Amino acid sequence: MSGIGPVSVGVGYSSLIMSVRLDQTALVTGASAGIGREIAGVLAEKGFDLVLVARRGAELSQLALQLENEHGVRAVAHPVDLLRENAAADLQSELEREGVIVDLLVNNAGLIEVGAFRELPLDRLLRLVRLNTGVLTELTHRFLGSMVERGHGRVLNVASLAAFQPVPSLAVYAATKAFVLSFTESLSEELKGTGVSATALCPGLTRTHMVEQAQEASSLARATPSFLISETADVAREGVEACLAGRVIVVPGVPNRLQANAVRFYPRWLVRTIGGLVGRRSL
């Protein structure tokens, strides 16, 4: 494929790693924390300039400065509430005005709600659906066309291990992640031969604020042994490398890969029933 070719040259100093600038730009949503912040770091290390998007501007600016200093790339903070009306359209126009071309889009920003569906506030569930699926779809649509025109580009959509099976206690969240996985797989086929690829990153439990939130609300999440909780650095690196290699699905971590594969070999009613037995206990 022309274009995106990850080139990262470490010069061997432990405290100063210089990247070759690729003159390619990655836009990362949800870059102020957690997995998105680490993905931005891995991309900077590989020489990508960055557009960092999330609501918390101070965190984004601090990260932009850090990535510029550590990796010699350009990084710009774009504080945006992606749930605000026209946020994605405004972001696209602003980047066009600034002459920024997005070569790699990371749809990472996401929300979670843990609990019995009927007890969770509807407005919060609808915000989750909009951010995890609607905003992701809109940003992909807005930036994909020009990638295809240029004949190169990458889309990295952050799904979840929850995409592979129904998850009682995370009913709406899991459904949004099933959407992300299905959407990305369809897209990857549509994009064959264009020089653009789409990758679904499907992490299991990963040590971030989102997991703290899940642990507050769910005894099951609290009972998860810590060796089964991935580190953001590992998840981000596997995700970015799979994306740059044009892989369609990546599930970081051996236990998570075993789980994702196991559900394919059991009848759906059995997967659902086991999920129900486990999920109801955590409510």
Ligand SMILES: NC(=O)c1ccc[n+]([C@@H]2O[C@H](COP(=O)([O-])OP(=O)(O)OC[C@H]3O[C@@H](n4cnc5c(N)ncnc54)[C@H](OP(=O)(O)O)[C@@H]3O)[C@@H](O)[C@H]2O)c1
């Ligand atoms: N942690 C896990 O166990 C896990 C597992 C599987 C998949 N995932 C997925 O990984 C992705 C990142 O999650 P995380 O665990 O890193 O969570 P996190 O630490 O809570 O980070 C979420 C990110 O999304 C941003 N965000 C939230 N609402 C936003 C909005 N309205 N507009 C713009 N940005 C917004 C947040 O930034 P601001 O607050 O600054 O806006 C933050 O940067 C999500 O899609 C999640 O579903 C996580």
